[in-house]
Amino acid sequence: MITYEKQDIEDTISIEQLWALGYFSPCESDGMPTVSFGSVVKSKKDCREAVAKYQEQYKTELIIDGELGPVTKEHLDSRKCWVPDRIVQAESQSAWPRNCMRSITCSQRLHRLRPLEDKDIDNAWLEALTSISKVSGLNLIFEEDHEESDIFADVGNLSNGTLAWSYLANGSCTTRLEQKYNRSKTWSKELLLEVIVHELLHACGLGHTSGTNSIMHPTVTGRFTEPQAWEIKQMLDRYGPSKDTPSDTPNERKVGNLTIDGKQYDIIDPSSSNGMWDFV
Numbered sequence: 026m027i028t029y030e031k032q033d034i035e036d037t038i039s040i041e042q043l044w045a046l047g048y049f050s051p052c053e054s055d056g057m058p059t060v061s062f063g064s065v066v067k068s069k070k071d072c073r074e075a076v077a078k079y080q081e082q083y084k085t086e087l088i089i090d091g092e093l094g095p096v097t098k099e100h101l102d103s104r105k106c107w108v109p110d111r112i113v114q115a116e117s118q119s120a121w122p123r124n125c126m127r128s129i130t131c132s133q134r135l136h137r138l139r140p141l142e143d144k145d146i147d148n149a150w151l152e153a154l155t156s157i158s159k160v161s162g163l164n165l166i167f168e169e170d171h172e173e174s175d176i177f178a179d180v181g182n183l184s185n186g187t188l189a190w191s192y193l194a195n196g197s198c199t200t201r202l203e204q205k206y207n208r209s210k211t212w213s214k215e216l217l218l219e220v221i222v223h224e225l226l227h228a229c230g231l232g233h234t235s236g237t238n239s240i241m242h243p244t245v246t247g248r249f250t251e252p253q254a255w256e257i258k259q260m261l262d263r264y265g266p267s268k269d270t271p272s273d274t275p276n277e278r279k280v281g282n283l284t285i286d287g288k289q290y291d292i293i294d295p296s297s298s299n300g301m302w303d304f305v
């Protein structure tokens with residue numbers, strides 16, 4: 026447990042939430058969902074700084090005053106994913122390596138999320154894999170075998186407002202990443218799809234963003250069900266562009282070819298593809 030300078034902080038649960046979300050510095054989180062706490066004494070000053078950092082993250086909704094008032098406390102309890110907002114991990118390590126990024130396998134055992142039917146859950150999982158795979162060179166592939174998949178999702182009883190959590194990619198092709206979705210929540214198809222996309226993007230290596238036009242905002246907004254501009258840029262930075270570019274469509278018209286360094290490329294008429302001359 027964290028202990029506090031007594032009488033200063035009564036709001037133990039809120040402070041522990043801030044700790045789990047990585048708001049204390051130096052942050053001792055390693056990017057994994059933290060549910061236990063170190064035996065560290067935190068002063069009132071430390072706590073105020075942590076509260077202020079949290080308010081800064083949500084500055085469009087909260088006043089930044091370092092006070093753990095009712096609005097901030099209620100906000101901490103709102104529906105969110107339980108991956109730390111502040112992740113101490115080198116950006117370059119928080120990704121799948123190039124040599125395995127084309128075939129990251131993903132399995133799920135989410136059939137106990139009520140009141141959804143199995144087929145709705147299966148569809149949400151497949152839709153999320155597809156929408157993430159199309160934005161960059163990383164490919165998420167459906168996998169039946171729960172013991173073999175790179176990313177495996179299951180249900181569990183999670184505390185507070187937590188909807189789900191995921192481990193983050195860590196630069197290794199062999200580490201299997203676990204995800205948990207809260208079975209004690211009431212789910213809708215749209216909510217599940219949003220949360221699956223959010224958690225899978227964590228498993229791709231992405232952290233949270235304070236930008237509200239983003240599916241990686243730590244609280245569920247109900248506005249997005251696929252990666253937005255911020256996420257697409259993060260994915261492209263890590264994995265490069267998707268191989269399935271629009272020029273691969275069957276409608277494209279080849280108007281010639283050219284040879285560069287002994288390799289032959291087709292020249293595609295821009296009016297038949299994505300508006301730019303392509304060499305494929």
Ligand SMILES: [Zn+2]
Nearest residue numbers: 106107108243
């Ligand atoms: Zn999250």
